[in-house]
Amino acid sequence: MASRINACPDTPETDLHLIASCPLAWQKWSSVFPAKNLEEIARGLLSPSNLPVEDRLSFAEIMSDVWAAYWARSFAADT
Ligand SMILES: [Zn+2]
Numbered sequence: 001m002a003s004r005i006n007a008c009p010d011t012p013e014t015d016l017h018l019i020a021s022c023p024l025a026w027q028k029w030s031s032v033f034p035a036k037n038l039e040e041i042a043r044g045l046l047s048p049s050n051l052p053v054e055d056r057l058s059f060a061e062i063m064s065d066v067w068a069a070y071w072a073r074s075f076a077a078d079t
Pocket residue numbers: 007008011017021022023024
């Protein structure tokens with residue numbers, strides 16, 4: 001398995017950590033949704049059909065950004 005830069009070496013790399021609770025990801029969530037806490041974000045990720053329609057595009061954009069940033073770090077670690 002390729003080596004990766006782990007921003008949080010003491011934290012298990014769960015799906016929720018990767019997508020939302022990692023401080024690197026949480027910066028984005030909290031800047032776009034300052035009124036939502038982690039529990040609300042996680043609920044929205046697990047049940048996107050229950051999200052308010054006006055929040056859905058932002059959820060998708062943040063997930064895409066976080067995913068891209070995660071893999072950019074992973075590939076950078078391989079070079
Ligand atoms: Zn992290």
